[in-house]
Amino acid sequence: MDLRYDESQQAFRAELRAWLADHVTRPWTQELRDPANDADALVELRRDFQRELNDAGFLGLDWPVEWGGRGLGPVEKNIFQEETAWADAPPVPNFLGIGLLGPALIHHGSEEQRRRFIPKMLSAEEIWCQGFSEPGAGSDLAGIRCRAEPDGDDFRIHGQKVWTTFGPWADWIFVLARTDPEDRYGGITFFLVPLHQDGVDMRPLRQITGEAEFGEVFFDGALARRAHVVGKLGEGWQIAMTVLAYERGATALLEPAKNDRYLKDLVTGCRENGTLGRPDVRERIARLLADNEVIRANAYRTLATLAAGRAPGPEASLEKLLWTEHARRQSEAAFDLLGPQAQLATRAHHARPEMDWAYEHLWSRAGTIYSGSSEIQRNIIAKRVLALPTR
Amino acid sequence: MDLRYDESQQAFRAELRAWLADHVTRPWTQELRDPANDADALVELRRDFQRELNDAGFLGLDWPVEWGGRGLGPVEKNIFQEETAWADAPPVPNFLGIGLLGPALIHHGSEEQRRRFIPKMLSAEEIWCQGFSEPGAGSDLAGIRCRAEPDGDDFRIHGQKVWTTFGPWADWIFVLARTDPEDRYGGITFFLVPLHQDGVDMRPLRQITGEAEFGEVFFDGALARRAHVVGKLGEGWQIAMTVLAYERGATALLEPAKNDRYLKDLVTGCRENGTLGRPDVRERIARLLADNEVIRANAYRTLATLAAGRAPGPEASLEKLLWTEHARRQSEAAFDLLGPQAQLATRAHHARPEMDWAYEHLWSRAGTIYSGSSEIQRNIIAKRVLALPTR
Amino acid sequence: MQFDLDDERAQLKQATRELLEGESPLAESRALMEQSAEGFSKALYAQLAELGYLGLLLPEDAGGAGVGHVGLAAVLEEMGRVAFPGPFLDQILAIETLRRCPGDEARRWLERALGGDVLVVLARAETLSLDEPAQPETRLADARIVGRKRWVPFGAQADALLVTTDQGLALVPRPDSGWNATPLETIDLAQRFAEIPLAAPGSALLGPAATDAALAEVDRTGALAAAALLLGVMERSLELTRDYTVERQAFGAPIASFQALQHRMADMLIQTEGTRAAVYRAAWATDAEDADAARLVAVAKAQAGDASRFVCGETIQLHGGVGYTWEYDPHIYYKRAKTLEQFYGSTRDALEQLLEASGI
């Protein structure tokens, strides 16, 4: 065992930390709370910040230098997540493009596709959203019904996608659509589709937090060019699976780093309202601190496996359940220990300046649902890790 | 709504309480802890106490006077449970006979069977155990495999029964056995079988508490007389179901009354070790007190329905889950709040005199399993109360 | 021994359900919460006053309905089911407080409040966290009230506040210049809170000791009432969950047929029905002036808080993706539950009261 970062990783962290100290001039939480910032202004702030990050060479960290990357590994990617979370930096708006589409293009795309799309993706000139989920299909990607019909050399897309994060501000979408209705897995193709065209209707989907960061998108004959098919026809499901697998462990240290800030504010709040000495309050906070270190310990285990070039084992299956359930407990504790102040809406008077507990609390209820609900995660553990029989 | 006891119920309670004050000369917990009392001695104490109860007219409370009962209702039965629990009286050894077989004989037995068996059952001259469960059959009574083969006018029993509470001290067993292998529900008959005969092997089954209050019984051609069939041949399943239904709500107030004593000792223990003022300790105890009152409130609801002569609704389905899960939380709290003293074995030096937490803790793990596990209880609620679809 | 509602209260409950389903179905309530300035329908509130709903707790000889806490619980259970927005409960509590105040002024305001002509609410909290000091910092001197009250329910719309001060309870009519209220907007849109700075004429109603005694009784009604609202909230949440999971298909079957979901819903039922038993037992004990009433009200509030946290949270969870959309209803109930759990005596307060009432 050796959980130390090596010297180059330490140097990378130092470089990034110094950069963030200079460039995060105002914490993101405060931007969100500033009534002068409407939804569009916030997107612009994020876009600007992504551009700065890219100019400084902090995006696509594990991509080849040739494609704007830095040729680093999973550890540095996680150092990035950790440091930006600690700094409360604006979140990169193109995180789905960079996290999923970038690797898809690098591994499966054509030279021309890479040249056309990667630079503008990194510079946030073009924002990408993801068109995998469909209403009614839940977590079953192979069950998608959105179809691409040939139209000359190109295709016309018909169907619907939901939960398209950042859809309302995106320029392009990467879409899984069916090119063969018969072949359940092999009949799906991976398309790049511009959103600003006829036949695309992107509707914002409002969440329980009151925001509308998601969209649902309706395709009614939208054009998808043959040149914008990633990989071969019928390879879509396989590419999607490969690419989703890259995500495993890619943000392992993100959530525990965010929790560090939440927990610090919780401690501060209890100190302010004079309850930090109470044994029940102490026990509650201590359990959350312990949970968070368990999440971090598990993240190190995942990361070490990834860094060794191996596929992560059971530890990766725990990750999402661990952090999403922790997030629920943590923000419930905030409501209980900080009283109704923690329930104040994002821009309400007297809301806690450092941390938006109301948003976090509500969003923690989504965490156990999106990207494979806790129920689906447990099904997967039962089947793949414990190898339990099916009925 | 009116949750008061009527005047005759209050009078009954006063009578019983006075009687118990005179007759429970030593709390049962202390008898259990007395090294001079071996397992047989404890059974004799229980037998004596049952005899005294019977002489005083406190058994078979809702049976006709003709059969040694008192013609009272479910409320008085529960007053009995409550008062004997508060008094820490020795438990009646023939509780399965009186609780299940008595009603079966009164409703389905012959005049001769009633005359032969009821008086000795009430006087504890003959102890009864129950032969319903079988290994492998779990909660599925219709799946029993124990069989009764005709032998002249009578029958010979072959097969195995498990979890026969009090089996090691019983004289008779009431057995469900198959008289028709083809008819799943209609092929089962209700037999009364003497245990002290060839072809019966009763083996004690040791529990995690270290005691062996259960037995498993092996039948290898044991004689069951035709005259000892309750009801008709093939009516066994139906009689068992009817009789088990009598049990609903029959002890609704028992567990909350027992919990009153446990919780009192928990408070005493925390006062003794100086932690009762600690907010975490206070919250823990308060939640248990609240839980117990919820159980009691639900019991009143069940009891009121029974007293009105109606079949209890959802409230009766909650009963077992509520009290068994509470019992687990309660005894875990005792371990946490009283420290390892609560883990001392029944007769260990320094064990708490009033309450045997170690026994209670271990036995609370059985509570969520026996008589229909918590999983089975939830299945039943899902199906019968919520009417959820099956796959 | 009878647990069911008697005919009078059963009819009241049924009539309330029909009234609310007709006049204030959830879609209507949502529109009011999200779009109206007041956050509730003044016309419907006038109708409720007219129908005598504000006098449920008053004896018949005092012009009330005389249905007691059991009747009030039955009505509030129904209001919980539709996430009824507005200051109904706060009005009831103000009326309960005014009833306990001697003097003509209190009687005048009581009559006007009962008639629905004015909105009177209690103004008590002073900190943001609700961890209150033993004595209010708001001062009453020379018939003027000076201080600052927080978490005043529907304070901005109130015609008068019942203010706790260092000298006891005082009544402050809305000044001509208005309240200068700052909204304290929480996640729950059915309830509007305000922070109100006070420097206005007001009149003393009760001295400090009498205030404590009166408010202890009013708080008990508040805790029980919030528990009854939570019961309705949970009950309806479970119905939504059942309906959605029976309808929704996945892997070729209704998701309600999956055992993990079935067991979750069984647990939701257990919590809901456990709360029902606790709430009505406590309501009955209060009306019967049972010695255990204070304990049982505390039990009901604590149980309702813990139970609703579970039930309303799992309602979102079992709805899957749509559960965290604004469009679907689970979040409305979830957010309501958060207010009702923390205000009207938090779970922590309820548990401490339970211990006190148990002599521990």
Add this chain to the structure above:
Amino acid sequence: MQFDLDDERAQLKQATRELLEGESPLAESRALMEQSAEGFSKALYAQLAELGYLGLLLPEDAGGAGVGHVGLAAVLEEMGRVAFPGPFLDQILAIETLRRCPGDEARRWLERALGGDVLVVLARAETLSLDEPAQPETRLADARIVGRKRWVPFGAQADALLVTTDQGLALVPRPDSGWNATPLETIDLAQRFAEIPLAAPGSALLGPAATDAALAEVDRTGALAAAALLLGVMERSLELTRDYTVERQAFGAPIASFQALQHRMADMLIQTEGTRAAVYRAAWATDAEDADAARLVAVAKAQAGDASRFVCGETIQLHGGVGYTWEYDPHIYYKRAKTLEQFYGSTRDALEQLLEASGI
């Protein structure tokens, strides 16, 4: 960054598993626990001493194995898996204490303890509840120790006790008349505790401040070690559960195919693997003298305690009826977990240490 054990420790773990499965399978351990006077196999303990297991933490140049806390955790995980009975961990902790004591007498006892010639254990607790006063009531005066110690692990069999007194740590060899020990028999048969009245000659080893400093370090090893044992306990419990539920049929299918049980086992896995990550991270941090080591050990102990409570409890539950029989093994692990959760720093103590180490 590497999480796996290095070759040396991986081999040690494997060798330990083989040794224990060969010499001390659970059936054997149960016979010892239930029937032997000592509660463990003296012969096997001698073998362990011979093989150097008592010196795992000692540096190689001090005659130890030098495998550090990571190596110790790996060994204890294996011992947890077979519910290994006896004072192994207590010996390790006594040795760790003796190592921190200057002077010839301590060195002599250390050598004899390391060689397995004597059993030395710590004797610290004085109350039944483990809520200890700040200062021991046991007194050291004129080279005599007078007081009463409780919860002394395998105290009745000990050749010497390391006793905390008002004057610091002292060593008391077994008097010729024996200890006059009273057994404190808990539900866990793998551990024997005793209450020991002391009025015997003894020698001071460390003053009060040095005692506190030394025991703070030893306690950290104790907490980590108990967490590692709990890891093995949970791991094996989950295996038993998996095997049983895959085998056992109900309603025409293995019960492991029912979703409610699958999800329960998934949660058991999560808790077990979460504990694994926390235990080995803490062990590594301790060996690396990381500034966070104290925090991380506290995390591991708290996590292991909470997790084992769940995992071992559900092991009984998912075994159904046989789960609460003496014959089947779930209860052995359940009972072990209770001791390990409460002793060697209770969960509450661990959480408080975590806060302290976090500056809260």
